[in-house]
Each structure stands twice: as structure tokens, then as C-alpha cells.
Amino acid sequence: MNIFNILFTVFIFSFILFHSKALNVTHDSRSIIIDGNHRIILSGSIHYPRSTAQMWSDLIRKAKEGGLDAVETYVFWNAHEPARRQYDFSGNLDLIRFLKTVQDQGLMQFFELDLIPVRSGIMEKLFASQGGNIILAQVENEYGNVMEPYGDDGKSYINWCAQMADSFDIGVPWIMCQQAAPPKPTFKSWGGAYPFRTAEDLAYSYHGGTNCGRTSGGPYITTTYDYNAPLDEYGNLNQPTWGHLKELHDVLHSIEYTLTNGEVKNEKLSNLVMATIYETKEKSSCFLSNTNTKIVQMSASEALITLFQHGLLVSFQIAGRKHIIPLRQTPFFCFVSAQTSLMVKKLNKAEDEPSSLKWMWRPELIESASVQGRRDVSLNKIVDQKDMANDATDYLWYMTSIDVAKDDPVLNGTVTLCVNDTGHVLHAFFNGEYIGSQWSKYVSLLDLVGAGITSPIELVLNKNVFKDLSSNKWTYKVGLNGISNKFFNTDCASKSSSRWISDPILVYKNFAWYKVSCSSIIS
Incomplete structure (x- = not known):
């Protein structure tokens, strides 16, 4: 799984003023203090990888118009360093471009950062102490939720984080995050009930956006991070939430x-x-x-x-x-008078909009890719899925063989395959034929219990007759044929278009790829 987890850093970028001179940012028990003036900083989260770079300017402008003073973002380090020492700051991962876009709009910034972003921010003079607009930095995100099981090691780690952060001498306050009881559910699966948060109750994520690629955390978790935020997943105003919070922000600024x-x-x-x-x-x-x-x-x-x-x-x-x-003739804000009806979205019925979508599908080549013996690695043990796949994919094949004598009891009854699994779902094959699937139970702290299939793996006839396959010779293949051949790329269709099938469209079929296209999208 590839989840947007961040161990270090949050930036707060503020809109209150656009300046080029260095600012002195401190704090006391009442508020943030900027150049000796106590300020109320109204900040909202806009996470740059959850939208396109072309959307950033519009999102930030609408946030400013909604009364925010600052933008907060994580630094999504797993996206920036998908493999050790391999860095990616292109496209919607261009962090410096995002920070400068916020600065161009005249807002301040609150930043959750890491080693390279800190150095880059210093070099680009983005911190308030250098005349930039980053006024706060956060050194970790919710690590307190998982720190306790690590005992002294967890405390040592967080102390190291603090010392590392302080050593950069960035000239703005560092903060930490501690949240002992995060709200549930922590994620939503595809097809599940959509939780709605009212305008009165929501004031966290200003724009949720979309978890692109595999970053939602697993193949069965929806990619939307909409959050019922003031700006919806696609950057549109979400009324009444946006207007409701704007009125509140205006009142708070006035006092x-x-x-x-x-x-x-x-x-x-x-x-x-x-x-x-x-x-x-x-x-x-x-x-x-x-x-x-x-x-x-x-x-x-x-x-x-x-x-x-x-x-x-x-x-x-x-x-x-x-x-x-x-009271008297004073500014006011009233939750009870807020519009409580929901904004209903309807399909665009423009005459030049395509009347239908073009669907195609193609099967995953299971037999040739995996079951018949093509493999990457062979070992006489069960290997942790994260170690074997190295986070390159959510899919891993485990293959083994067993010789059964004619008089073996397992041939004379119904045998059950029993597997311990911490993955999202397990698909089982026998002699190349699909025999079934099963969901796994959710577990936390996967770094302690492992990921994927774990021992024992058994063929069970009854409580006295079983075969433990855990020490067999296991062969492993990482990924799927469709992933290796990049079926998801648009240029893949032209190279192998004959393999895509448009008629009939099969639904409820396991191990199938689906593709949909239209001539245009009308905004």
C-alpha cells in the first residue's frame, strides 16, 4: 500500500500580507505574533498532490476570498521519494511551485516538511525570516497515535525529529502534532455510504481533492478526498459551506x-x-x-x-x-440562520455533450503471467509482501506445488485451504483454475505484524489431517500483467488496441481491466 503518511512537516503559508522584508514570527499563550502584533491566523488545508498544478492558483484565490489567512499543506514524502534516493518533484509534486503560487496570492503558509524541502525552502528564501511567507513549520503528523507500542524507541525517534528540525534554524516556530483519538471511519471504501458533514461542523480541509494513483491506501479505497470541504473535489465552491465559513471568518477578523x-x-x-x-x-x-x-x-x-x-x-x-x-449595531454570525439545505448537482444536459461513454475491457492474462510458473523469486519461506513488492504494486503472487501420493488421505475428502493474510483480499488458484476469494480482517501497526500472507498456510482435511505448506519452496511474482504493460496509459491502447473488447461489455468479472473514453468534458 502507498498511503500519504508524513512523518515530518507541515507548512503554513499565509495570505494576510505579501511582503519581501524579513518577519519576526513568535507566539504566546494567546496567538501567533508577527512583528510584535498578535494575529488570528485562519488556516485551511490545500494538499498540492491532490489536485493538478493548473488548479492551484484558482484554489488559493477562492480560499483567500473565503476569508482564510493561510494555507496548510503536508509534504508528501512517499510521493517525492517513491524509491530510496529517487526523487520526484515534477507535475503536481512541484512543491516549490506550489509554495510560490501561495506567495503570489499574498497568503501565508503553514508547512509540514522534511530534510530536502527545508533546504529547498531556505535556498528559495520562502521562510518568513527570509522575507518569505512560511510562518510555521510542523515536524511530525499524528505520530503520537502510534508511538506508544514502540516504547523508548518511539520517544527517542520523536526527540531526534525535534533536534533535527531545530538544527535547520529556519527562523519560524516549529510545532508538533498529537492526536490521541482520531475520528472514525478513517477511510471510505468504494460503493459504501457517503458520509456528509454539515457546514456548521466542518472546518478542517479547505480543499480535499483526489488521491491519485495508488495513494488512497489500497485498491479498494475510494480515491476521493472530498471531505465535504468548502471547495469540492474539483475545486468548485461547495455551498452553503464556503459562504457559511466566509461569514464566520469575517466576524473573527473584525474582533x-x-x-x-x-x-x-x-x-x-x-x-x-x-x-x-x-x-x-x-x-x-x-x-x-x-x-x-x-x-x-x-x-x-x-x-x-x-x-x-x-x-x-x-x-x-x-x-x-x-x-x-x-448586540446593538455590531458584526455578528449566526449558525442557526445558516442555510441547511444541500446543494444539488445535476448532470450537464448541453446538446453538444457526448450522449454516452465508450466502454472497453480486456482480461488480465493470469495463466501466462503467473499461474503457469513465470516468476521473479523463489524461496523456501513466506516473505513479507512489502519486502518482496517494495511498494511498486499492491499485487503479489505466491506460488507453490505439492506432490500427493495416491493413498494420501487428502485425496479422499474435501480439503480446505487455510491462509493467514493481512492484505485487502486473497484470490486462490488450484492447477491454474480460480477457486475463490476471501477478504481479510483489518489490523493496525503493519510494520509489526507484516503485510500479505503469513504463516501458517495449510491444506486441512480435518483437525488431525492437514499439510503445512509454509516451508515449501515458494515462487513470487510482483504485480500484474496489465500493470507491467501499462494498460492504464493512454498510448497503450494504440499499441495493443486489438486486445481491448468493446462488445459485449462483461460486468462482475474477476481480473478484468476496464477503460472508458469520451470525446470531451463540458465544465
């Missing part, structure tokens, strides 16, 4: 000085309602929160007397949702 410089105090009101008040000599702002799970009816005298004394902004959290209402 930035009060929130970052005001004196803070809490007042308990009736019915478990708490008022949090930010107050300076010039003005004040107030947030009301209700810890009840039910709607609370507050007396007008209590609320209005207290809040008129302090009031620029009032925020209510009623029945689990936050609501901000105006």
Missing part, C-alpha cells in the same frame, strides 16, 4: 484585536450557560456557551444586562451547536 489583546473572564449565567468575555479599554466581545444538551431559554434581563455591558459579539451554543447573535 481580532479584542480576542488577542483583551482581558479574559468567565461569568456563569443560569441554566449552565457560561459567558466568556474579551475586553479591552476600547471595546469588548462575548461568547455564550450552553453545556446543556437541550435548548435553554434564558431570561432576557439576565442575558441583555450582562451582554450589553460587554457586547460586540455574542455566541450561543444551543443543543450542541454554536450561534452568534448581534
Whole structure:
């Protein structure tokens, strides 16, 4: 599997100002401090490999118009170094181009980085201390979720990460990420129910995008990373989420000085309602929160007397949702008045749009490619799939043979093939014939338990009669015939078009490649 996991670094790139002079970026318990001024930095995630390079400028422009101050991105190191010392910064992996695109739009940046990106950022003078727009850097991403099983080694590793990061002296603050309980589900399979997040509840990924190639994490995980974000998978405004958050961002910007410089105090009101008040000599702002799970009816005298004394902004959290209402003639934001209907997308019915898609298919050449004995490696043991395939593909063939005497008991009954497997799915063949498939159970910490087939592998007649095949001579073949011959490339069709079949189109067929084409796509 090839998952977008990042051990080091996040960049925050900010839109608030576009500058060429060096900035002093620090922080205290209240906020980020830029050149001595406390700032509220509203940041959203835009992950550069999850869109095309041609989309970046438009995505960043819409994020800025939506009220963001900064863009955050991981550095997808598994994409940049797919094999040891083989680097790729081309196309939508052109990290420096992405950072400069954010800078050209006048935004700041929050960056999760690694060794080479740090050095490249320093050389290109992209950090705020050099006059660039990178104001924060993150040294690891959610490593705390998996660190505990490694004991002292895990602690040593994270300490090494911190020391390595600090040694670069990039002139902006480093932060770390610790998330003990990530929300579930962590991924969505193809064909499963699509989880929807309302505009009130979502404020993480500003543009999710698409996990291209194998980067979704496995062959049965959908490639979409849409996230119901303010910008949808294809970069379009996702209303009402985009507009809803823009209004909230505008309100927060309007009271930035009060929130970052005001004196803070809490007042308990009736019915478990708490008022949090930010107050300076010039003005004040107030947030009301209700810890009840039910709607609370507050007396007008209590609320209005207290809040008129302090009031620029009032925020209510009623029945689990936050609501901000105006006092006097002040800016306000109200969750309860947000549009709750969903935006319905309809198919484009333009007359010049192709009326149908052209589908073709071709079979995977299983017999000649694998089952009949073509192989890459032979060993007298079961090898971990990651070690054998080296992350070049999600598919690995395991092949062995067994000699059975005429009087062997396994010939006189129904034999079950029992396999321990941590892969997504196992397909089994006997004497070149397909005999069935089976899903595996999900396990975590694959670096500890291994990937793919593990011992024992047994032919079982009953609890007393079985054959353990684990120590047999096993031959391995990495990948599929279609992957080796790049069936997925557009120029592959012209080289072997006779093998693609257009009529009839077989569905629900194992080990088949499908291709669809159309003359144009109307935006």
C-alpha cells in the first residue's frame, strides 16, 4: 500500500500580507505574533498532490476570498521519494511551485516538511525570516497515535525529529502534532455510504481533492478526498459551506484585536450557560456557551444586562451547536440562520455533450503471467509482501506445488485451504483454475505484524489431517500483467488496441481491466 503518511512537516503559508522584508514570527499563550502584533491566523488545508498544478492558483484565490489567512499543506514524502534516493518533484509534486503560487496570492503558509524541502525552502528564501511567507513549520503528523507500542524507541525517534528540525534554524516556530483519538471511519471504501458533514461542523480541509494513483491506501479505497470541504473535489465552491465559513471568518477578523489583546473572564449565567468575555479599554466581545444538551431559554434581563455591558459579539451554543447573535449595531454570525439545505448537482444536459461513454475491457492474462510458473523469486519461506513488492504494486503472487501420493488421505475428502493474510483480499488458484476469494480482517501497526500472507498456510482435511505448506519452496511474482504493460496509459491502447473488447461489455468479472473514453468534458 502507498498511503500519504508524513512523518515530518507541515507548512503554513499565509495570505494576510505579501511582503519581501524579513518577519519576526513568535507566539504566546494567546496567538501567533508577527512583528510584535498578535494575529488570528485562519488556516485551511490545500494538499498540492491532490489536485493538478493548473488548479492551484484558482484554489488559493477562492480560499483567500473565503476569508482564510493561510494555507496548510503536508509534504508528501512517499510521493517525492517513491524509491530510496529517487526523487520526484515534477507535475503536481512541484512543491516549490506550489509554495510560490501561495506567495503570489499574498497568503501565508503553514508547512509540514522534511530534510530536502527545508533546504529547498531556505535556498528559495520562502521562510518568513527570509522575507518569505512560511510562518510555521510542523515536524511530525499524528505520530503520537502510534508511538506508544514502540516504547523508548518511539520517544527517542520523536526527540531526534525535534533536534533535527531545530538544527535547520529556519527562523519560524516549529510545532508538533498529537492526536490521541482520531475520528472514525478513517477511510471510505468504494460503493459504501457517503458520509456528509454539515457546514456548521466542518472546518478542517479547505480543499480535499483526489488521491491519485495508488495513494488512497489500497485498491479498494475510494480515491476521493472530498471531505465535504468548502471547495469540492474539483475545486468548485461547495455551498452553503464556503459562504457559511466566509461569514464566520469575517466576524473573527473584525474582533481580532479584542480576542488577542483583551482581558479574559468567565461569568456563569443560569441554566449552565457560561459567558466568556474579551475586553479591552476600547471595546469588548462575548461568547455564550450552553453545556446543556437541550435548548435553554434564558431570561432576557439576565442575558441583555450582562451582554450589553460587554457586547460586540455574542455566541450561543444551543443543543450542541454554536450561534452568534448581534448586540446593538455590531458584526455578528449566526449558525442557526445558516442555510441547511444541500446543494444539488445535476448532470450537464448541453446538446453538444457526448450522449454516452465508450466502454472497453480486456482480461488480465493470469495463466501466462503467473499461474503457469513465470516468476521473479523463489524461496523456501513466506516473505513479507512489502519486502518482496517494495511498494511498486499492491499485487503479489505466491506460488507453490505439492506432490500427493495416491493413498494420501487428502485425496479422499474435501480439503480446505487455510491462509493467514493481512492484505485487502486473497484470490486462490488450484492447477491454474480460480477457486475463490476471501477478504481479510483489518489490523493496525503493519510494520509489526507484516503485510500479505503469513504463516501458517495449510491444506486441512480435518483437525488431525492437514499439510503445512509454509516451508515449501515458494515462487513470487510482483504485480500484474496489465500493470507491467501499462494498460492504464493512454498510448497503450494504440499499441495493443486489438486486445481491448468493446462488445459485449462483461460486468462482475474477476481480473478484468476496464477503460472508458469520451470525446470531451463540458465544465
